[in-house]
Amino acid sequence: MALSLAPKAKSERKADRSLVSDVDRQVETYITNRIAVRYPKDLIMGEEHGAPSPTTLKNQRLWAIDPIDGTNPFLNGLPTWGICIGAMEDNKPVAGGIFLPRLGELLLAVRGKGATRNGNPLAPLRPKEVDNQTVLLSPSSRKRFYKMNFSGKSMAYGSIAVHVAFTATGSGIGALVDRPYLWDILGPLAVLGEVGGGAFYPDGQPLDLSTLTAGQKEKSLLFFGLSENTEKLYSMIDIISRPKK
Numbered sequence: 001m002a003l004s005l006a007p008k009a010k011s012e013r014k015a016d017r018s019l020v021s022d023v024d025r026q027v028e029t030y031i032t033n034r035i036a037v038r039y040p041k042d043l044i045m046g047e048e049h050g051a052p053s054p055t056t057l058k059n060q061r062l063w064a065i066d067p068i069d070g071t072n073p074f075l076n077g078l079p080t081w082g083i084c085i086g087a088m089e090d091n092k093p094v095a096g097g098i099f100l101p102r103l104g105e106l107l108l109a110v111r112g113k114g115a116t117r118n119g120n121p122l123a124p125l126r127p128k129e130v131d132n133q134t135v136l137l138s139p140s141s142r143k144r145f146y147k148m149n150f151s152g153k154s155m156a157y158g159s160i161a162v163h164v165a166f167t168a169t170g171s172g173i174g175a176l177v178d179r180p181y182l183w184d185i186l187g188p189l190a191v192l193g194e195v196g197g198g199a200f201y202p203d204g205q206p207l208d209l210s211t212l213t214a215g216q217k218e219k220s221l222l223f224f225g226l227s228e229n230t231e232k233l234y235s236m237i238d239i240i241s242r243p244k245k
């Protein structure tokens with residue numbers, strides 16, 4: 001659907017100045033309706049249509065949808081964007097995935113059953129050393145908000161979900177993610193978890209997903225990857241204070 005609608009996509013700026021297209025909204029509506037029919041008792045959160053009341057989340061499964069993570073690449077004809085769907089229970093991912101249509105990449109996972117890439121099992125992540133060829137996936141805003149002493153190569157593809165997904169495939173030592181929403185990360189985080197990875201704060205503590213279930217933005221940067229790899233990055237990244245609005 002996203003591919004077929006892409007040539008005529010129309011965009012606008014949201015209140016936070018980020019881009020949204022009419023295709024984002026159409027794809028999210030389609031996915032939301034499909035989930036609602038199949039799982040009518042479940043709660044659904046979407047980037048474009050908002051979040052349920054946090055008081056209603058107790059003992060219920062919550063789905064988080066990002067219809068097009070990487071709207072800027074999508075609108076500019078670049079391939080690094082994806083459709084993300086994840087489900088969580090008791091504040092932990094239980095299933096999820098990401099589909100990158102232009103790259104033909106489909107990553108899926110179910111908790112306890114492993115993860116796949118185009119139907120083939122993904123191997124567990126392994127410890128990596130940092131040298132001048134090691135890849136770190138990081139936001140394009142890194143020059144403004146982070147001082148990086150990383151000796152390897154820092155790459156930005158315009159999508160948080162794509163960065164987390166590529167980390168799950170072992171393409172990089174980790175992903176530095178700048179203050180995501182739940183819908184940005186839940187789908188690919190389910191995949192990452194099945195290969196041994198996770199999301200961590202700069203002090204090494206794991207992310208508590210319950211802090212994001214009301215649709216708010218994470219207040220801190222996060223590191224995604226195998227803990228043995230992400231802990232090597234903490235001392236290499238300094239946060240630059242942002243001006244108060």
